[in-house]
Amino acid sequence: MGMLVNGIWQDDDVVGFVRDGKNVRFNSGFHDWIKEDASATFNPEASRYALYLNRTCPWSHRASVTRELKGLGSVIDEVLLEPSMGAQCWWFGNSGEYTDPAIGATHLHELYSASDPQFTGRVSVPVLWDKKLKRIVNNDSGALARMFNTEFNQFAKFPEVDFYPEALRDEIDEFNDYVADRLNDGVYRCLLAKNQADYELAFDRLFEALDFLDHHLSTLRYLLGATPTEPDWRLFACLVRFDSIYYSLYNCNLRRIVDYPNLWGYTRDLYQIPNVARTVDMEDIKKGYYRVISRDGIVPKGPSIDLNEPHSRGDL
Numbered sequence: 001m002g003m004l005v006n007g008i009w010q011d012d013d014v015v016g017f018v019r020d021g022k023n024v025r026f027n028s029g030f031h032d033w034i035k036e037d038a039s040a041t042f043n044p045e046a047s048r049y050a051l052y053l054n055r056t057c058p059w060s061h062r063a064s065v066t067r068e069l070k071g072l073g074s075v076i077d078e079v080l081l082e083p084s085m086g087a088q089c090w091w092f093g094n095s096g097e098y099t100d101p102a103i104g105a106t107h108l109h110e111l112y113s114a115s116d117p118q119f120t121g122r123v124s125v126p127v128l129w130d131k132k133l134k135r136i137v138n139n140d141s142g143a144l145a146r147m148f149n150t151e152f153n154q155f156a157k158f159p160e161v162d163f164y165p166e167a168l169r170d171e172i173d174e175f176n177d178y179v180a181d182r183l184n185d186g187v188y189r190c191l192l193a194k195n196q197a198d199y200e201l202a203f204d205r206l207f208e209a210l211d212f213l214d215h216h217l218s219t220l221r222y223l224l225g226a227t228p229t230e231p232d233w234r235l236f237a238c239l240v241r242f243d244s245i246y247y248s249l250y251n252c253n254l255r256r257i258v259d260y261p262n263l264w265g266y267t268r269d270l271y272q273i274p275n276v277a278r279t280v281d282m283e284d285i286k287k288g289y290y291r292v293i294s295r296d297g298i299v300p301k302g303p304s305i306d307l308n309e310p311h312s313r314g315d316l
């Protein structure tokens with residue numbers, strides 16, 4: 001897939017950064033934190049930061065949905081990249097629809113090497129760019145969602161929305177890990193397994209988790225009760241892509257989400273929260289995955305899924 005080594009793009013991955021069925025997650029690279037503190041390099045400010053992402057990526061999704069639901073749309077810019085990867089990973093494409101307002105980059109890796117000319121690592125979305133210091137602040141989706149949740153409340157339209165409430169932090173951390181391991185990474189382990197046994201193990205762990213979550217959500221509206229928290233958005237990002245992408249393209253085909261009564265209602269419930277739908281572009285999602293991973297690049301027309309179908313999760 002390719003990566004940066006000492007700030008230079010190269011087409012092959014180097015040892016320690018090769019993705020396969022056993023290694024699916026790597027150190028993101030940039031871990032600075034935005035904080036209201038006179039001594040901090042990065043303070044919360046309106047119009048200072050830009051979130052780079054595309055609609056394909058489920059990790060970007062947790063940051064973009066937090067930005068929407070906190071009401072930070074006019075505080076933190078959003079810069080979209082082309083949904084499908086090019087020869088040098090994420091890029092702005094050649095349709096003219098996507099451009100980089102910061103440094104006129106054609107590829108995302110240029111923003112990485114502009115931030116750290118010696119950067120070695122994978123070039124991933126999402127990325128939070130500081131327009132003032134002209135560098136990446138952080139490229140870890142969990143950290144970005146957390147910062148949007150807690151550090152921008154003075155500018156947020158909905159400061160009262162809290163996806164990491166103090167009283168639930170231990171349970172949230174636990175569910176975050178479970179969803180990351182079993183679902184977000186679990187589908188990739190199915191895709192990238194190098195042999196039948198590894199694939200079957202990944203497949204069984206994935207569906208065991210979906211069965212467990214379907215049961216868990218039979219009595220609770222959201223993972224931790226009556227309001228959504230961080231792990232709900234991590235799970236949503238996987239579930240909303242599942243039937244269109246992972247079921248067919250990633251060989252995760254024991255059951256679809258529409259076959260799980262509770263998970264399917266839960267996915268619609270989250271989707272129908274105001275402003276969530278604008279973070280989901282199923283056509284872009286399909287293009288992003290199929291054009292790159294399927295052998296012929298053909299994007300399937302189906303399945304036909306109605307995320308707006310009413311749900312009765314409000315009764316729980």
Ligand SMILES: N[C@@H](CCC(=O)N[C@@H](CS)C(=O)NCC(=O)O)C(=O)O
Pocket residue numbers: 001002026027028056057058059060089122123124125126139140141142
């Ligand atoms: N560290 C990242 C990982 C995100 C991630 O895996 N993004 C994928 C897109 S969905 C990516 O950009 N992959 C490119 C690569 O790893 O080379 C995070 O959690 O924010």
